Amino acid sequence: MNQNRQKLITEISEKINLQECAIFCGAGISLDSGLPIVTQFLNYVLESINVEKTDIEKILNSNLPFESFIQTIKEESSIDHILDIFSKGEPNTNHLFIAELVKQGNLKNIFTTNFDTLIEKAIKNKGLVENVDFKVYKSEKDFENIKWNDNKVKIIKIHGCISDKEEMAITLELVAKQILVENKNNAVASFFSKKINPKIIVLGYSCSDVFDISPLIESIDNDKSEVYFIEHSQSQLDFNQEEISKQNIKNPFKQFVGERFTINTGLFINDLWESLISINYEHKTSNIDWKVNIDKWLVEACEYSIGLKNQISGRILYDIGQYKTAIKIWEKGLNIAQKENNQIFFYSLLGNIGMAQNSLGNYKEAISCLEESVNACRENGNSQGEVSQLQALGNIYRNIRQFDKSLNAFQKAVKIAEKFEPESLCSTLGNLATVYNQTGDYNEAIKVLNKGIVLANSVGGKQSEGSMLASFGIAYFQKGDFDKALKYTTESIEITRLIGDKNGECLSLHNSSNFCLQFEKYDDAIKYSTISLNIAKEIGIKPNIASAYYNIGTSNFFKGEIELAIINLKKSINLYTSLFGKEHQHTLSAIKTLERVEKYPNSNKMTKMNLK
DSSP states (O other), X not given: OOHHHHHHHHHHXXXXXXXXXXXXXXXXXXXXXXOOOHHHHHHHHHHHTTOOHHHHHHHHTSOOOHHHHHHHHHTTSOOHHHHGGGGOOOOOHHHHHHHHHHHHTOOOEEEEOOOSOHHHHHHHHTTOOBTTTEEEEOSHHHHHTOOTTSSSEEEEETTOOTTSHHHHHHHHHHHHTTOOOHHHHHHHHHHTBTTTOSEEEEESOOOOOTTTHHHHHHTOOSSBOEEEEEEEOSOSSOEXXXXXXXXXXXXXXXXXXEEEEEEOHHHHHHHHHHHHOSXXXXXXXXXXXXXXXXXXHHHHHTTTOTTHHHHHHHHHHHHTTOHHHHHHHHHHHHHHHHHHTOHHHHHHHHHHHHHHHHHTTOHHHHHHHHHHHHHHHHHTTOHHHHXXXXXXXXXXXXXXXXXXXXXXXXXXXXXXXXXXXXXXXXXXXXXXXXXXXXXXXXXXXXXXXXXXXXXXXXXXXXXXXXHHHHHHHHHHHHTTOHHHHHHHHHHHHHHHHHHTOHHHHHHHHHHHHHHHHHTTOHHHHHHHHHHHHHHHHHHTOHHHHHXXXXXXXXXXXXXXXXXXXXHHHHHHHHHHHHHHOTTSHHHHHXXXXXXXXXXXXXXXOOOOOOOO
8 A cells, every 4th residue: 555545544544433524425335236326327318218429428518417307207207117226236345334334433424415225224234223323314304303412323315315205206306496495405514514523534426416415515604524535546556635625627625624535435445444444344246237227117108108208308408408409309209299199298399399499599489389389288278288388488478578478478377377286376476576577567566476475485485485585676676665675685695595596596696786786886786797697607597697797897887997898798799689689678778888888988877777
């Protein structure tokens, strides 16, 4: 063993013996039990639903989380066969090592993103009893009741567990929709607190949980644990050490103290085992045929329609912004649905095409698809599809400033949701209030929002609550009640930031920038818009990028920084033009402002802006 590797093993062994270490582990620790890692799983599913190789590469290279992928499949078919993969396999050396540390009393806290039960199984095999010697926490309700100071070993399964499929499905949906919840947030923050876990060993983790775990870790400000991050290398000869803050990509630990070690994980566990555990090291693996589960799922799913392959693959490509490719795939699905005479499926695909056309800025084509789909859903009694398509249609009309048609679509959606689709009512009311704000009917907006926010609070819909608070802020600002406007906007930023709703936070920050412009606080306007811009770039929301550039350019102008104003306004115009065309109000407004800056640079006196 080389000197640096020996130093690492000695240091970590000492900390474990002092009971100062916790373990944070991901899917990599279960690979030797035959369970697939994410890339293996995604590859096989995507190949099975006939996604082309180049498109598979785009999906794998995107930031689409595993949970979003699974949620897309779940919304189209049963996923029981897929979930059953995680009930297979036997504990391998990694699980046995963890179990031995628990048995010796050297390890008290284990945090995992894995769904399988292999850690628990290994611990039970050592004679320890669940709820007596150790406790498993796997749901939002469980996370609320973690007793960090008791003597029980804690296994925190932050994404749920296959032993409770119902709770696991709820967790998957929350992650996929980028909705974070308070008790889960607190569990992450507490685990990474040095008061609870002075040192944390990270094993088999890819840092790919960009919708939930990574943002939560990044948001921890004080009392952070020291981290030993074990980066797996295939070579048994590799050993590299660097400060954990050095890596920029997929690194939620940039603000932590700690080290990243590139080493073969099997070798690392072997060395620690020989240093810490008295019984002989045991290299144990097992194998399962997890692909048979995927095959069973696909056979059953396609009983509804062979075109379901097109539906799922198109939705996944849509989710990563590959709209043109998604349309081509869905059009093939339309032909299949037509041949099968499957009307409900046909119009579902047509609605998807409409939303993709909208994302491309092809509003005429989008409206045509969605109107046809809405009518068909109504005729077929598909209330869920009708509400969904009406909301999409309402948003398109709002984007092209046909507010009467937008209001009509959302009002119809509200009536249907109230009767048949209560789960869609919150978002529908929020969209309706946004249009009232844009048409200057602020009292009606507030009336709708008062109804919506009560509903959001009753069902724990923090994302809807954050969005509605932002709309409240706009309505009260336009009514001249600046104290209430500031109160609601600040609350919106706090909630959206707390739950990791990047899009909601981005919009609320933009509203704050608008307010600061009105109050002639240009530095604050630039500050809020710059934060909003960075978030919009991170999540790829181009209209928000354009509006942030517009506010930054306008603020620069009123500050007398003409060169910066011109640069940012031109960026805004280019984006608005590519999104909405030259005749759209947003584009024309930005062009008009740029002309004023270039022709009359000394006319930088504030004029009231309209907060659209």
